[in-house]
Amino acid sequence: MNPETSGAGALPPVGAAAPEVPTHGPGADAVHGTRLDPWLHAYADRAHSMKASEIRALFAVANRPEVVSLAGGMPYLEGLPLDALGEMSHRVLANRGTTALQYGSAQGDETLREQILEVMALEGIEAHSDDVVVTTGSQQALDLVTRIFINPGDVVVAEAPSYVGALGVFRAHQADVVHVPLDAAGLIPAALEETLASLARAGRSVKLLYTVPNFHNPAGVTLSAERRPQILEIARRYGVLVLEDNPYGLLGFEGDPIPAMRSLDTDGVVYLGSFSKTFAPGYRIGWAVAPHAVREKLVLASESAILCPSNASQLAISAYLETCDWRGQIKAFCELYRERRDAMVGALAEHLPDASWTVPDGGFYTWVKLPAGLDSKAMLPRAVTARVAYVPGTAFYANGEGSDHMRLSFCFPSPERIREGVRRLAGVVAGESELVSLFGVSGARTHDDVQQPGPNVS
Amino acid sequence: MNPETSGAGALPPVGAAAPEVPTHGPGADAVHGTRLDPWLHAYADRAHSMKASEIRALFAVANRPEVVSLAGGMPYLEGLPLDALGEMSHRVLANRGTTALQYGSAQGDETLREQILEVMALEGIEAHSDDVVVTTGSQQALDLVTRIFINPGDVVVAEAPSYVGALGVFRAHQADVVHVPLDAAGLIPAALEETLASLARAGRSVKLLYTVPNFHNPAGVTLSAERRPQILEIARRYGVLVLEDNPYGLLGFEGDPIPAMRSLDTDGVVYLGSFSKTFAPGYRIGWAVAPHAVREKLVLASESAILCPSNASQLAISAYLETCDWRGQIKAFCELYRERRDAMVGALAEHLPDASWTVPDGGFYTWVKLPAGLDSKAMLPRAVTARVAYVPGTAFYANGEGSDHMRLSFCFPSPERIREGVRRLAGVVAGESELVSLFGVSGARTHDDVQQPGPNVS
Numbered sequence: 011m012n013p014e015t016s017g018a019g020a021l022p023p024v025g026a027a028a029p030e031v032p033t034h035g036p037g038a039d040a041v042h043g044t045r046l047d048p049w050l051h052a053y054a055d056r057a058h059s060m061k062a063s064e065i066r067a068l069f070a071v072a073n074r075p076e077v078v079s080l081a082g083g084m085p086y087l088e089g090l091p092l093d094a095l096g097e098m099s100h101r102v103l104a105n106r107g108t109t110a111l112q113y114g115s116a117q118g119d120e121t122l123r124e125q126i127l128e129v130m131a132l133e134g135i136e137a138h139s140d141d142v143v144v145t146t147g148s149q150q151a152l153d154l155v156t157r158i159f160i161n162p163g164d165v166v167v168a169e170a171p172s173y174v175g176a177l178g179v180f181r182a183h184q185a186d187v188v189h190v191p192l193d194a195a196g197l198i199p200a201a202l203e204e205t206l207a208s209l210a211r212a213g214r215s216v217k218l219l220y221t222v223p224n225f226h227n228p229a230g231v232t233l234s235a236e237r238r239p240q241i242l243e244i245a246r247r248y249g250v251l252v253l254e255d256n257p258y259g260l261l262g263f264e265g266d267p268i269p270a271m272r273s274l275d276t277d278g279v280v281y282l283g284s285f286s287k288t289f290a291p292g293y294r295i296g297w298a299v300a301p302h303a304v305r306e307k308l309v310l311a312s313e314s315a316i317l318c319p320s321n322a323s324q325l326a327i328s329a330y331l332e333t334c335d336w337r338g339q340i341k342a343f344c345e346l347y348r349e350r351r352d353a354m355v356g357a358l359a360e361h362l363p364d365a366s367w368t369v370p371d372g373g374f375y376t377w378v379k380l381p382a383g384l385d386s387k388a389m390l391p392r393a394v395t396a397r398v399a400y401v402p403g404t405a406f407y408a409n410g411e412g413s414d415h416m417r418l419s420f421c422f423p424s425p426e427r428i429r430e431g432v433r434r435l436a437g438v439v440a441g442e443s444e445l446v447s448l449f450g451v452s453g454a455r456t457h458d459d460v461q462q463p464g465p466n467v468s
Numbered sequence: 469m470n471p472e473t474s475g476a477g478a479l480p481p482v483g484a485a486a487p488e489v490p491t492h493g494p495g496a497d498a499v500h501g502t503r504l505d506p507w508l509h510a511y512a513d514r515a516h517s518m519k520a521s522e523i524r525a526l527f528a529v530a531n532r533p534e535v536v537s538l539a540g541g542m543p544y545l546e547g548l549p550l551d552a553l554g555e556m557s558h559r560v561l562a563n564r565g566t567t568a569l570q571y572g573s574a575q576g577d578e579t580l581r582e583q584i585l586e587v588m589a590l591e592g593i594e595a596h597s598d599d600v601v602v603t604t605g606s607q608q609a610l611d612l613v614t615r616i617f618i619n620p621g622d623v624v625v626a627e628a629p630s631y632v633g634a635l636g637v638f639r640a641h642q643a644d645v646v647h648v649p650l651d652a653a654g655l656i657p658a659a660l661e662e663t664l665a666s667l668a669r670a671g672r673s674v675k676l677l678y679t680v681p682n683f684h685n686p687a688g689v690t691l692s693a694e695r696r697p698q699i700l701e702i703a704r705r706y707g708v709l710v711l712e713d714n715p716y717g718l719l720g721f722e723g724d725p726i727p728a729m730r731s732l733d734t735d736g737v738v739y740l741g742s743f744s745k746t747f748a749p750g751y752r753i754g755w756a757v758a759p760h761a762v763r764e765k766l767v768l769a770s771e772s773a774i775l776c777p778s779n780a781s782q783l784a785i786s787a788y789l790e791t792c793d794w795r796g797q798i799k800a801f802c803e804l805y806r807e808r809r810d811a812m813v814g815a816l817a818e819h820l821p822d823a824s825w826t827v828p829d830g831g832f833y834t835w836v837k838l839p840a841g842l843d844s845k846a847m848l849p850r851a852v853t854a855r856v857a858y859v860p861g862t863a864f865y866a867n868g869e870g871s872d873h874m875r876l877s878f879c880f881p882s883p884e885r886i887r888e889g890v891r892r893l894a895g896v897v898a899g900e901s902e903l904v905s906l907f908g909v910s911g912a913r914t915h916d917d918v919q920q921p922g923p924n925v926s
Binding site for chain 2: 047048049050051052053054055056057060082084085087088090092093095096097099100101102103104107108109110111112113114146147149150153157158159160161164175178179182217249251277286290291292293294301302303304307310311313314315316317318319320321322323326
């Protein structure tokens with residue numbers, strides 16, 4: 011049993027495992043009217059660890075228009091030239107329709123892979139198009155890399171906190187995630203060294219170091235240029251492959267991007283990129299750059315998983331990169347998100363002076379530490395009742411930590427909505443703080459302990 | 469080691485495993501100038517079973533314009549109204565761009581799932597849109613179902629022969645595939661019963677019965693209406709979930725479709741559908757219909773694998789289904805493919821009277837049994853030299869059988885090209901037969917045995 015699915019979570023997990031009442035194969039009678047899963051006996055071991063992410067459970071509630079969602083990581087797309095993109099799509103289908111609508115290569119369209127090299131060059135990466143594998147979003151690349159390297163019980167080292175979607179992939183492949191702390195300059199080299207040494211002494215099989223070096227999700231920090239070679243050197247010394255996940259790297263608010271880790275190390279890094287944040291996630295196009303032999307495995311694994319990425323999507327993005335000012339579009343996104351970051355940190359300073367938070371130099375997220383005694387997961391139903399949503403910090407840890415933090419995203423709502431959301435959040439925090447000072451415990455947390463009806467989330 | 473990657477195959481397998489010379493972690497020196505894979509020690513067990521499908525290795529060669537490819541399963545798309553589809557795509561982006569280009573739900577677009585119900589109703593399926601999960605082609609659904617149910621060493625029962633892409637998925641998840649024979653009326657119920665009884669006696673864990681009931685890939689046969697309930701009853705009795713893969717069901721050449729197995733059994737069947745053959749594969753949109761609890765697992769597994777299917781693709785297909793005469797388009801495809809089927813079987817009768825073959829009532833493929841003594845895999849390089857390509861029968865078995873068969877597809881080349889391809893193939897068969905009658909063995913087969921240089925495939 012996964013403790014997180016069996017706990018009395020404030021929001022019902024979507025797709026939680028069916029109750030494990032006795033069953034004897036398909037056709038077993040329902041007991042006490044409970045709807046049984048006739049295939050419960052047949053699932054693979056890994057399926058028992060599949061559980062809904064807290065972000066996903068949130069979406070159903072937080073998508074209501076009256077809720078200010080500071081939860082999701084959806085980019086803001088209204089600024090895209092939609093009519094021009096439509097015309098471009100028309101031309102692609104009219105002129106190259108029999109290619110766009112046909113099966114393609116498992117590795118991805120050659121022209122698009124060449125163009126991806128230009129995108130990556132902005133972060134100092136030199137590669138060959140043959141090193142690139144196009145995937146269904148970089149999430150698929152994450153899944154494929156994990157599939158290729160992880161046996162059940164293998165260790166993945168990841169920042170504390172780490173991207174919830176990556177933790178879900180690692181869990182689905184029955185990896186053990188070991189967290190390493192980060193600070194304002196990103197992953198801490200000494201802490202990484204200590205963790206890897208300790209894992210080596212324990213005889214553990216450590217396969218991957220998963221890291222989001224730029225504008226970290228959820229922590230908002232960036233790995234400094236000084237630390238990058240240090241981290242790579244430590245990983246190399248312990249024989250651990252670095253999985254560099256970089257969806258936000260071009261969305262910096264100040265100065266030029268820091269060179270990617272992949273620009274410093276060709277053989278020890280699998281690099282993941284994406285068009286989801288710098289252009290549009292709806293095409294589901296990301297990519298991996300990997301050492302030669304790993305790239306071959308990635309192509310085979312992708313072929314097995316989906317045959318090939320969508321030619322329609324690839325040709326649309328290829329046409330966009332060829333005919334539109336994509337660098338200008340990224341610059342416009344940076345300005346948009348900087349304004350929202352400023353609205354977020356300004357509102358936090360005004361309304362939540364007892365909390366602390368990171369001030370990101372780019373990307374979508376800030377990581378907020380709550381005043382002492384508050385539990386972000388327990389507080390969430392109250393927040394949603396107050397029409398504001400966030401992601402509790404526990405979502406970003408594989409070990410149940412993080413309840414004193416929350417992730418706030420500033421990518422999607424307008425600056426005004428962000429300020430209103432933080433204002434609402436401050437009211438919730440004040441109410442919770444009062445409960446804590448009166449009773450010494452976060453009010454909603456009694457729900458978990460004594461199974462009383464929880465706060466109404468609707 | 470996988471014997472099929474280490475064998476001296478006629479065509480070099482793309483992405484074959486690197487040579488297993490000793491290595492001691494990343495940074496190990498190259499031995500004798502061999503390019504080592506520094507991560508060879510780190511792969512998961514499952515990665516060692518990832519190998520290039522014979523179809524994939526073929527594509528590189530068979531895509532040359534001078535080769536008549538009877539190998540691939542690419543639909544013929546010239547008949548689609550490409551300009552109208554382009555205009556439709558323009559409207560989708562101009563009017564619904566911020567949805568089309570955004571992340572969507574992991575389960576798939578609600579409207580598209582409703583429309584998929586209409587498509588499936590043509591084969592007698594009654595379902596609810598909540599039962600449907602949209603996937604990145606039905607290949608992804610295959611992968612997800614396998615991921616949910618298969619532990620290493622579990623058994624998947626499949627027709628002999630079976631779809632090469634499904635065998636690849638089962639192998640990637642370390643399943644053991646046990647084949648059950650089919651005949652002109654499809655999977656043989658008595659043989660299935662016997663196989664399942666034998667596996668039960670051996671104490672094996674049998675999880676799935678994988679079947680392509682309509683216009684089978686590669687065998688070209690269709691499971692009769694009479695046998696469908698029999699197969700379902702046997703599977704139910706042994707507690708085995710039926711995985712009904714039906715990409716070709718609406719592409720029949722005579723009369724109405726036979727009701728799908730899913731129309732007869734809601735709890736015991738996971739049904740896979742696809743727009744790749746009835747519309748266009750380039751959008752990569754397929755779907756699964758599953759019993760409720762399995763459907764929940766599928767959504768979670770898909771979220772972990774790709775976050776969500778492409779909204780751009782889903783909205784494009786949804787608009788196509790809403791505004792275009794998709795039933796008329798399928799009817800046009802049926803007429804096109806019937807003409808090509810006729811060209812294929814006519815040419816086989818004229819040029820290869822010593823072979824035998826199935827005459828499919830729909831779909832893309834015929835399954836050809838070669839004259840005695842010939843080996844389709846060994847013969848392939850000679851065929852490509854003669855500018856005709858096919859898929860050797862061995863690709864469709866998990867156990868190395870099938871060398872006396874080949875799959876010929878009639879979907880993509882024109883009737884004239886099909887006739888020319890079969891004519892060339894007949895020349896190759898005649899040459900091979902002569903070698904067999906002179907030396908008692910297929911000429912190219914000596915390549916495998918004595919490591920002489922193989923026939924030049926270029």
